[in-house]
Amino acid sequence: MNRRWMKLGVAATILMLAAPAHAAADPALAKRVLLRSVAFKTVEGEGQVPKLADYYASVLKDAGFADADITITPIGETATLAATLKGSDPKLKPLLMIGHMDVVAADRRDWTRDPFVAVEENGYIFGRGAEDNKYDVAMMVTTLAQLKRDGFKPRRTVILLLSGDEETQMATTRALAQKYKNAELLLNGDGGGGLIGEDGKPALFQLQAGEKTYADFEIAITDAGGHSSAPTATNPIYRLAKVLDRIASYQFAPMANELTRASMRAGSRRIAGEAGAAMARYAANPQDAEAAAVLSSKPELVGQIRTTCVATMLSGGHALNALPQRATVSVNCRIFPGVSIESVKAELTKVIADDSATITTLGEPLASDASPLRKDVIAAVTKAVQARYPGLEVTPSMISGATDSLYFRASDVPSYGVSSLFQKASDGFAHGLNERVPVDGIPGALQQWDIMLKMLSK
Template sequence: MDVVERCARLIRFDTTNRGGGDSEGEREAAEFVAAELSAAGVEPTLLERKPRRTNVIARVEGSDPALPPLLVQAHLDVVPAQAADWDVHPFSGELRDGYLWGRGAVDMKDMVANLLTVVAGWQARGSRPRRDVVLAFVADEEDAGDYGAHWLVAEHADLFRDCVAAIGESGGHTHRVNGIHFYPVGTAERGSSHLRLTARGRAGHGSRRNDENAVTRLVQAVQRLAEHRWPVRLIPSVQAYIEQVGAALGVEVDLSDVDGTVARLGGAASLVESTIRNSTTPTALTAGYKVNVIPSTAEALIDTRVLPGGEAELLATVDELIGPHVRRELINPQPGVQAPLDSPWFGAMADALRWADPAAVVVPYCLGGGTDAKAFARLGIPGYGFSPLWVPEGFDYRAMAHGVNERVPVEGLEFGVRVLDRFLSGV
């Protein structure tokens, strides 16, 4: 079985995660992964906090037991897909025009298929990596990780405690700008400090004056948050990205005018424009039950993203903006994370990418959202976004994850196998 068939098989397992514990479950995909590992001579362990929410953990022994192991983590669940919106059925795993189509094709069943193919290749060649490689194929990344990585870290930490670093999703793909092949590797992630805002006031008749209207108080607080211009705050990963990409493109880099510099990066700006500052984005409003009744409470949800180390500063500003009549509540807060830029891990990833694509310009970057790297960071394991994928000219990779008609180039899958094999075998 080659990488394309493995990825197609994985896509055909409906592992939809609708959030809040509502999921089809990862069991069948996990059993497929376990069978592939067993066939490659690697013993898998299946772990579940809840039936069908299945995680697969395995350890590939390296040739040098003195070296600490590397963790490679990938998730088996996917976000929902409406079949009526797609050109092909989202769980068909259809091969068409050089692309493999389906939900999870780039987020991230491609990486799962690549890893299984690398491990199978080691067995076929009679080879193995230098150091132990711990493989974690996890559930529930597309929600809170309560049945996946965060649960594993809380209840089965011994499986990972000796790992010296980790790689996972969101990094190592081709990002073409002005003929330059950039390959961003994730070295940081903004944290989430999502907020529930509750405004309280005096209930009453809608026709009467009411200076304590909870809806008005909430709307005004939300507007202040939405309009607030958060200051530029450069963390090392973001500054390095701006400087290195600017140098490669030959544009002026002026860190006293970060917004202007980012604008000059052109097509490379999309990977950094959301990570030069924190953000508070209103996403949901709930209030009232009848048009002529002023309710006593009103609620809003705010998608709040914060750069590593900036949580206290952000929340202090939020408190000033929302005012005295609105209470805030943090929803599943997760601090931002960052890994060293000058590590041997980053250097080895860059070497593997340049080996596969001599034109590669490998740069660090910060993810605007988040991954399961945050869970493993709780064990002191620095995480890197590295799921290598070659992307052809004109292919909008960033529109694929969670998007309609998600698909992955076949040539990209084959590239990913080569790069992962090179990296994992020699690091």
């Protein structure tokens, strides 16, 4: 039994008695799946993602899934996996859950332990991808396997999707979103999640329902150049410096939506002082300029209320003794949900205020809006989380990065980050050295996925 239940007393007992008939999946199996997963070096270029997909398929087949219910699709050197638990009502759109099998690179010389040899030590499992995202993938695979063993028959078909290049090109994500764009909703194990305070007590659970759009622009200024002994007023570096000053001093208009206002309200109850008061006022009235100014002065909060654009890379000139012929700057923008990339580009063009400058969109960024705060999703997530930690608040959130949810939201599939991982902020090492996850959270994580899937697939 999870030790947390022994500590939580009568309230926990009531929740357990009200739980679904079948127990959650086996924590020992989930831990074995996680440990085995880390051993696959699923970084870009290694060709290991299809092998990991085969391993997950074997776990599901051992639980009774038929070959026809599992599809592994190669895409370049990586792959996707789709596993289907068929529902009884074919008229209902499917419930999707998603995670990613790939991980970012890790250099053995920098790590205390081999990043691709999972180690259980001092209550943690160490290894690249342990947190991002193999923990929740292992929980989802193990939960789905248990549902199959139990003979669980959902009304709504449940489909587990695993992408293979979320950390890089997201080609597998695009393919999955295109194929499953008619789904009812998506639960993403690579978003949201629980925070444990440094005192060991649960602090909050974040339900991630929106992501800011990522877009890069390059601003370039050119000139004929010449000899450095004959300076001119058209020096591209000087002109670009003026452009940078304008960008640095510019702020996009404050914005709000259902998600960010709910997040601000919740945050105001936890954060004391000026910032907390400003969050409460802004949630009540996004036109409150003073509240917006306070929030914009906080690097951790400014992105929650407006689009942000910042210079990130600079280049100019071609020789020490020549006037520059070209100067460029890369500007990274995190765009508020629902705002188009082209409108931000147009606004930047006005801010630049230099007709001789060119602004180019880099790559193929994709915009998506926030997902609605659906009552059924909030109810299921709240019940699942509070089964682990009675009374714990579920807080809607928006992130500045991007996950697989991006492409599903863009296809009008409501998507929600509901990671079952609870950890301290000081234990968060995703993409960093000595990545790790706490072992004692596995039973609760399995219970969380079990409750969410049963409630939302009925």
